[in-house]
Amino acid sequence: MTATGTNVPMDSPSGELPTDDFVSLFSRYQRRLFLYILTQVPSPVDAEEILQETSVVIWRKAAQFQPGTNFFAWASQVANFEVMKYRSRRKRDKLQFSDEFLEQVASEAVARADELEVRRSALMTCIEKLRPQDRELIQQRYAPGETGKNLAESMHRPANSVYQSLGRIRRSLWECIQRQLAVEN
Numbered sequence: 001m002t003a004t005g006t007n008v009p010m011d012s013p014s015g016e017l018p019t020d021d022f023v024s025l026f027s028r029y030q031r032r033l034f035l036y037i038l039t040q041v042p043s044p045v046d047a048e049e050i051l052q053e054t055s056v057v058i059w060r061k062a063a064q065f066q067p068g069t070n071f072f073a074w075a076s077q078v079a080n081f082e083v084m085k086y087r088s089r090r091k092r093d094k095l096q097f098s099d100e101f102l103e104q105v106a107s108e109a110v111a112r113a114d115e116l117e118v119r120r121s122a123l124m125t126c127i128e129k130l131r132p133q134d135r136e137l138i139q140q141r142y143a144p145g146e147t148g149k150n151l152a153e154s155m156h157r158p159a160n161s162v163y164q165s166l167g168r169i170r171r172s173l174w175e176c177i178q179r180q181l182a183v184e185n
Contacts, residue, residue: 019067021067022062025071026055029071029072032117033054033075033076034048034051035109036079037051037054039109040109041086049086050082050083050086053085054075054079057082083106087099087102118184122177122181122184125176126172126176127173129176134165134169134172137151137166141166148162148166
């Protein structure tokens, strides 16, 4: 079971099990690969489906991966082919982005993947540094389907008060992230 809940075969067609290093790389880059796919399709549900198809292909082609090379670049090429297949099946949809636009977005996603991962890591570190009640407020606000207004009602607080608290916490997180990034550079 992967981080996104997909099941993938544990061996290649040749019957050889992927190496521990390959399994480690696959696990490490699974979330980033999902986000990469998500930049090219209209919904997370579609991205999950494409990720599952991509994962199957990656496992089948595990023996073709050259250890020591960039796993994410290799896996994102597999994902590109799966996205193209998806788009081909969806040609009848009325809203379609051009191939050139999607290629540009995908290229930018690959180019910025490391930077965004560093920022995500800094955010996680900074969230851990928050006071427990602030961390809880942020987690509640960004729970799926939650709104600031609903959160205020459930907390029996005026909406304006909740929005002010969230604004203060966001500023604190932004400043913390900036400090984290400055230390790393």
